[in-house]
Structure formats: structure tokens, C-alpha cells
Amino acid sequence: MEYSYYPGCSLEGSARELNESFRTVSKKLGVTLFEIPDWTCCGASSAHMVDAYLEAALPAKDLLTAERIGKDVVAPCAGCHVRMKAASRRILEDADLRARFPFKGEIKVLSGLEMLHGQEILSRIKSSTIKPLEGLRVVPYYGCLAVRPPEVVEPDSPENPMQMDHILEAIGAEVLTWPYKTDCCGGSMALTRTDLVLKLSRKILDMALAVGADAIVTMCPMCQANLDTRQADISRQAGKAYQMPILYVTELIGVALGGTDTRQWFAKHMVSGENMLAGKGLI
Amino acid sequence: MQQAGYGVPAGQVTPPAGDLASVINQCYQCGKCSAGCPVASEMDLLPHQMVRLAVLGDVAPIVASKSIWLCLTCHTCGARCPNGIDVPALLDPIRHQVLKNNVSTQESNVPLFHNTFLKTIRMFGRVHELTLIGLYKWKTKTFFDDMDLGMQMFRKGKIHLLPHRSSHLSEVKEVFKQSSMK
Ligand code: SF4
Ligand code: SF4
Numbered sequence: 001m002e003y004s005y006y007p008g009c010s011l012e013g014s015a016r017e018l019n020e021s022f023r024t025v026s027k028k029l030g031v032t033l034f035e036i037p038d039w040t041c042c043g044a045s046s047a048h049m050v051d052a053y054l055e056a057a058l059p060a061k062d063l064l065t066a067e068r069i070g071k072d073v074v075a076p077c078a079g080c081h082v083r084m085k086a087a088s089r090r091i092l093e094d095a096d097l098r099a100r101f102p103f104k105g106e107i108k109v110l111s112g113l114e115m116l117h118g119q120e121i122l123s124r125i126k127s128s129t130i131k132p133l134e135g136l137r138v139v140p141y142y143g144c145l146a147v148r149p150p151e152v153v154e155p156d157s158p159e160n161p162m163q164m165d166h167i168l169e170a171i172g173a174e175v176l177t178w179p180y181k182t183d184c185c186g187g188s189m190a191l192t193r194t195d196l197v198l199k200l201s202r203k204i205l206d207m208a209l210a211v212g213a214d215a216i217v218t219m220c221p222m223c224q225a226n227l228d229t230r231q232a233d234i235s236r237q238a239g240k241a242y243q244m245p246i247l248y249v250t251e252l253i254g255v256a257l258g259g260t261d262t263r264q265w266f267a268k269h270m271v272s273g274e275n276m277l278a279g280k281g282l283i
Numbered sequence: 284m285q286q287a288g289y290g291v292p293a294g295q296v297t298p299p300a301g302d303l304a305s306v307i308n309q310c311y312q313c314g315k316c317s318a319g320c321p322v323a324s325e326m327d328l329l330p331h332q333m334v335r336l337a338v339l340g341d342v343a344p345i346v347a348s349k350s351i352w353l354c355l356t357c358h359t360c361g362a363r364c365p366n367g368i369d370v371p372a373l374l375d376p377i378r379h380q381v382l383k384n385n386v387s388t389q390e391s392n393v394p395l396f397h398n399t400f401l402k403t404i405r406m407f408g409r410v411h412e413l414t415l416i417g418l419y420k421w422k423t424k425t426f427f428d429d430m431d432l433g434m435q436m437f438r439k440g441k442i443h444l445l446p447h448r449s450s451h452l453s454e455v456k457e458v459f460k461q462s463s464m465k
Binding site: 009012013014016038040041043044045046047048049050051052053054057058060061144147148149150158159182183184186188189191192193194196200229232267268270 | 353355356376378379395396397432461
């Protein structure tokens with residue numbers, strides 16, 4: 001199985017462990033990823049706020065490159081995925097944009113979860129699991145961009161998505177039911193209104209604690225960075241210590257498939273999951 | 284049809300037109316958008332109120348509000364609205380005009396951040412976190428906030444000292460030339 005790969009800026013920086021774990025587990029599952037040569041930024045959560053043309057034009061070059069290569073492109077970052085898909089829709093609907101960027105829509109843009117949840121790959125995940133994550137209680141946190149806007153992302157369900165649940169079940173984790181699967185952590189205002197973000201993030205951490213989760217699992221670099229890096233501030237505000245590991249689903253797949261030094265990924269988090277996972281005999 | 288409108292800063296920010304106007308006109312003020320909005324408690328105009336004002340062609344209070352910049356673009360409202368009205372889809376064109384015409388705003392750090400973000404893309408073709416954070420903190424004089432966090436991220440190899448320079452930089456600059464950020 002082969003895909004074009006659009007890592008995006010976060011995966012080169014704050015979400016390095018997502019990049020490394022996504023590539024590692026893809027390889028182990030027999031998926032070959034071809035990075036789009038010298039890709040540029042998709043415009044993230046800023047372009048659409050400032051200028052309609054930038055919103056469509058920034059992802060356009062890489063969409064065209066991917067179409068020339070001819071393979072569907074996978075964008076593990078939930079934010080990049082939305083931006084690329086939104087741009088491809090707009091180009092296909094808008095003759096002026098199409099005249100400038102002759103994208104024909106012959107390739108699909110897949111999210112990381114979509115790729116991993118594909119029938120063939122999901123069954124490979126199941127059959128290749130040598131270290132089932134027994135005793136690990138997790139809450140799947142999709143956040144906004146993995147499901148919204150629904151007409152762009154086309155999730156299985158915008159309120160109760162199940163793809164990550166299924167993947168976590170396949171590797172033997174106990175998936176807990178909780179009400180904040182798709183609530184917003186405030187990530188887009190991490191720097192501008194940190195006070196608000198602390199409030200929203202604390203709500204999510206508190207609910208995960210209330211249902212007895214060992215970790216929150218996500219696929220979104222903004223959610224991960226936000227929930228992970230802000231726990232020190234939240235602890236100071238709340239007067240109690242928050243130590244909730246925020247893990248990427250691909251890191252846990254890496255643990256389940258075995259044979260990788262997964263600790264190097266967990267060590268990159270502010271709240272490392274290492275002790276918790278080691279305590280359960282999983283790493 | 285162009286709405287009558289009143290109190291709109293003359294010629295600066297126009298109310299929604301075309302398809303967008305016909306979509307928002309279906310709003311029956313059920314309030315579901317505001318009920319699920321994660322930042323409703325901070326807003327000076329609630330999402331359903333902004334929709335109503337836009338239907339009336341009265342965008343001036345939206346332009347003058349905090350809400351237009353507090354909206355996180357989480358699309359919870361749009362996913363739930365029984366009439367398919369997405370508040371950020373309504374706000375984006377208003378925000379574009381506000382920025383293009385340099386209309387003064389509340390919560391001005393938010394547009395400042397987005398502008399700085401896009402400038403780093405124009406510089407390098409990709410985001411360079413150190414440049415972005417440095418420029419933003421310089422402009423907002425909040426240089427020492429999160430210093431400790433920044434150092435930790437740096438030690439974990441998550442912040443690069445030098446930016447990646449794209450070989451497609453001229454194409455990126457060309458894209459910016461066609462936009463309002465020329
Ligand atoms: S949910 Fe939709 S119909 Fe209801 S008030 Fe909001 S915009 Fe109007
Ligand atoms: S998109 Fe904006 S208005 Fe809509 S629910 Fe989210 S924050 Fe509220």
C-alpha cells in the first residue's frame with residue numbers, strides 16, 4: 001500500500017513524536033509513505049481568518065504535486081487535513097481558482113485516522129499486535145478538526161466518531177465512554193488567550209480523571225500540545241497536580257506492535273506516559 | 284438582494300451577500316449554536332445574536348465586538364445548526380474586510396497573531412516556531428510569558444533554531460502577492 005505523505009509544520013516541530021511514530025507504524029504495517037517533495041505550509045488556522053484567497057491557494061501547490069504523483073495523500077495532522085480538503089473543495093467549485101490551480105480532484109486527501117482505520121490496515125493492526133495494551137484505560141479525544149466542519153472532514157459521525165475507538169480496541173486497550181470526545185480545547189488561542197485555553201483544557205482533563213482514564217489519546221497535534229504543555233499552569237491555578245499523559249494513537253500502536261524504542265517518543269512529552277505505561281508492564 | 288443595513292462603517296465592511304446571505308436567512312433563532320459554543324460565557328455577542336444581526340444587514344456591532352475574535356473556529360455551531368449555518372463561515376468574510384481595511388478591533392492580539400503567523404509562512408514557506416513566537420511576543424511585549432515552557436520544548440528538540448527554507452519560496456511569495464497581504 002502506498003500513499004503520498006504531507007507531514008506539515010507541526011510534525012517537524014512540536015509534534016515530532018507523531019511524525020516518528022506515524023512513519024514507524026506505517027512501515028511495520030506494510031504502508032509506504034512518499035513525502036511530498038519540499039512541501040509548504042497549508043496556512044493552518046490563520047489563513048482562513050485573514051484572506052479567502054490564501055486559504056485556498058496555500059495548500060494548492062501541494063495538492064497539485066500530489067495529483068501529479070497520482071497517489072492519495074495522507075495528512076496525519078488533523079489541521080492540515082482539514083485545510084487541504086477544504087482547499088480541494090473550493091478549487092473544484094471555483095472556476096477562477098481552477099484556472100490558476102488546475103487541480104482535478106483525482107486524488108483523495110486522507111486523515112491519519114482514516115488511513116489507519118481502513119479495513120485492510122485495521123485488520124493488520126489487529127493481527128500484528130504482539131503486546132496487547134491490557135489494563136490500559138484510555139479516553140479517545142478527537143477534538144474539533146478531526147470531525148468538523150463535517151461537510152469538509154466527512155467523519156463517520158461528527159458527535160460520536162468511532163475510528164480511534166476501533167483502533168484502540170484493536171490493540172487491546174480499554175476504551176472508556178466519556179462526553180468530551182469532540183469538545184474544543186481552545187488550541188487556536190494557545191498564545192493569544194491562554195487564560196481561556198486553560199479553562200477549556202482543564203474541563204477536558206477533569207472529565208478524563210472523573211471517568212478514571214490512565215491517558216487521553218488523540219491524533220491532533222494542537223490538542224496534544226495544548227493539553228500536554230498547559231498542565232503545569234493548570235496545576236498551579238488549581239492547587240493540585242495534574243499528570244495526565246496525552247498520547248498519540250500511533251505511539252500506542254507502536255507499543256502494541258513491539259520492536260520499537262517507544263520511550264524516545266514519550267520522552268518528548270511534558271507529561272511523559274513512560275512511568276504509567278511501565279507501571280502496567282507495557283513498555 | 285443587498286440588505287438595507289444600518290450603522291455599518293460606511294464602505295468598510297459589507298454585510299453577507301449571495302449564497303451566504305441566503306443560508307443565514309434561514310436562521311430561526313433556536314439558540315442551539317450559542318448553547319454549544321465553548322466560549323459563549325466570554326462573548327459580548329452570542330453566536331445566534333451575531334447571526335441575527337447579519338440577517339438584518341447590521342454588521343457594525345459584530346465588527347465592534349470581542350466575539351468576532353473570540354470565536355475559536357471550532358465549528359461546533361455549524362455542525363449542530365438545524366439549518367446548516369456555520370458561524371465562522373459568516374465571520375470569516377467580515378474578519379477579512381476588517382483586516383484589509385485596518386478597522387480597529389477589540390481582542391487585537393488575535394488578529395495580530397494570525398498576521399504574524401502568515402508573515403512567517405511568507406518568509407520561509409513553512410512555519411518557523413521560534414520566529415513566530417519571537418515576533419508575536421515582541422509585538423505584544425509579553426516576552427517572558429512561557430519562557431520556561433519554551434526552554435523545555437527546546438531541550439526536547441521541538442523548537443528548531445534555524446528555519447527550513449523552501450525551494451518553492453518564490454511560488455509562496457507569489458501566492459501572497461495575489462492576496463490582501465501583498
Ligand atoms: S443554531 Fe442555527 S438556526 Fe439556531 S439560532 Fe443558531 S444559527 Fe440560528
Ligand atoms: S465556531 Fe465560534 S461561534 Fe461556533 S461554537 Fe465554535 S467558538 Fe462558538
